[in-house]
Amino acid sequence: MFSIDERFRGLPANREQVLSLYQSINSPHLAIPGKPAGPAQAFVLGLRGSGGFAVFIYLYLSEAQDCAVYVPGRRAASQEDYQQDEAAALGFVESMGFMMDNANFRGLPAAHQDELLKTLPVFYKDPKLVPGASRSRAEEKRNASTNLGRLLSSF
Template identity: 25%
Template structure:
């Protein structure tokens, strides 16, 4: 079982203690108690604690721009017993419709591993979403060009950097290779 820890806003774990990390292959519509239904990305993270291993499932809620952390009940478990909570975490995420894929942090060099962890919202948390102040009503321009509405402008997202695209491409090729090798 996993319980929602509403007080958690980030996973305060250095990358060196991350034992297993998975991310959903696509976003899924979720509805959490007290929040509107919205698209979310799921992460599963097993990390070393003080006396054992803890498993967390985190949902990155896109509309609310926040993280929802679910931790395995029972606290930390011995390393040789973490298989059960890991399977439970995967089943928990899958029960919401997510398909998880391994992020092989251990295969990366130390600098790459640190950069990859820092790029994820889990450890750094999310800054509160700032909504732009309402602009005073303006008369439409006489030109024939169509300007995006303020609502549409909020939805615009910066394109990924070339480094991010290269990293995603490398991950895709690695996973494709594993898939083809399994056939």
């Protein structure tokens, strides 16, 4: 039902387009075909388009600053089909080990919705543009090693 579409690097949307948003509360280690293995975050995003409704699965690989976007077999679903697709998407990511939480996007105040649109990786055109993504894991390890070295040399 869902398949990876390499053309998608993100799912930029405006507030009015977002029907639902689920976010993982854990980060299991995944091996996605064609991507480096590592911890991942999952997002299930329901969007309203001009032709109907669609559910997308977005997996964010923070260490690699990469993503995988799973698209549904049908992009313009009816309301009833949309609900079935959303349930299937949640089942799919839960089968990979993700524990999902409903962000209740539609019930949030507009300011909080805008904040989510600006901070969550799923809404960026490219995962390399996500705030904080510029620091690589190697840089973090180097900084930690440098700080540890300075601490030990102070004795």
